[in-house]
Amino acid sequence: MIASIRSVLQKIGHRVIDSVWRMGFAGRFFLLTLMHSGTCFRRFHLILREVFSAGVLSLIIILVSGLFVGMVLGLQGFETLQTYGSEEALGILVAKSLVMELGPVVAALLFASRAGSAITAEIGLMKATEQIAAMEMMAVDPIARVVAPRFWGAVISMPLLAALFSAMGIFGGYLVGVVLIGVDNGSFWSQMQAAVSFDRDILNGVIKSVVFGVAVTTIALFEGFDAPPTAEGVSRATTRTVVTSSLAILGLDFILTAFMFRGV
């Protein structure tokens, strides 16, 4: 009886120690990435290459999803607003929903699934095929050469993708609201322009997307770097990236929204 209780306590203790160790390792990893950022900014072509693979290659999924989300917002928003006789406010509803909330959050979730998982798998496989070890043996720090350019490439891409998602969403809302249903074109755009402010709405959306970009990319890079060098290890790390990133995005969204809009 005592032996089994001791065994359970030992397992719990090991898990706690492992988790604390992993968090410490992740924190150190993040700081090292920031410390080595200067080197990769001096070789900006490395960052540009990562902007292409994380950002440009995510464009299709971001643009198509943005269009459909905007079209759904247009349809459902029109139905709700019609009840109160304020269909002209459809532009405000679509734009505010997208710029402040849906743009950064949904774009970040899609980014985590497409680019985050790709980053983890790529770095995990580099580790499994000894490419990271080879780089270290060639006196090249993999944090500076592999991790930091990917970090900044993805962090730069994230707000741009969120902005494009919102723009496509507004276009989708316009297509459904104005072209399909017949909401007044002038009201749609003028009310949107009057109600959406740059510093309160757009800037807050940009801040959110930058924070999500940092969170998703750090998780993706760390999971790849920490993945056991086996097929199963890389596969589990990739899954963990998507799950952890998604939860981090939603949790951070609540915290940021509370600070930005509720004055907490």
Add this chain to the structure above:
Amino acid sequence: MVLKGVNLTARRGQVIAIMGNSGCGKTTLLRLIGGALKPTTGTLMVDGVNIGELDQDALYDMRRRMGMLFQFGALFTDMTVYENVAFQLREHTDLPEPMIRDLVLMKLHAVGLRGAHNLMPSELSGGMARRVALARSIALDPMLIMYDEPFAGLDPISLGVTGNLIRRLTDALGMTSIVVTHDVQESLKIVDYVYFVSEGVIEAHGTAAEIKASDLPFVHQFVHGEEDGPVPFHYPAQSYGTDLGLSA
């Protein structure tokens, strides 16, 4: 502790082989020499410098004078053969691009793959990938190259080519080569000295001729590929009868 009381010396211009059964600590030894692991006791000197005492910057300075050939090449899969060989030159030197091009082509020519410089690693056979990795590891003309199982999984032609390249490059560049391998026949053709490691200690050492003539049971079993001997065929277990429930 993986290695205990290991004492070995590799001189400039020599090809040294470290042999032993799987899990005996051969690769650990290479990782210690490269500074990827620090010894808990003892010293590891490379060119008069104690590797275990170096900080990160000093270790990286030392590694610029070393090369390592990984078991399956470890080529960067997102770069061409040319870019792989040019990698260290671009990272560690300020040489102009035309000079880097000449050096890369010279290194590739040395391993017979100048014509493959535009290929991606996925387009190479196992033997070719190993040779490209060899060209990459000599890019900065190192004083020491370590080879981790360079003959594993190669066809007989690639095996001979790789062995001869190791010998020729060692002689031409005046460097030291440390080869970790299981391949007794191929390595005995090219090495100057052999160390046999078993369970973390050096069981035997000598020149290729001495090793071939050795009557030490472990060396004899290894060189002749005998199934049973000091290294047993069966993993330790309780008696076969007990496992099958045939005895009380």
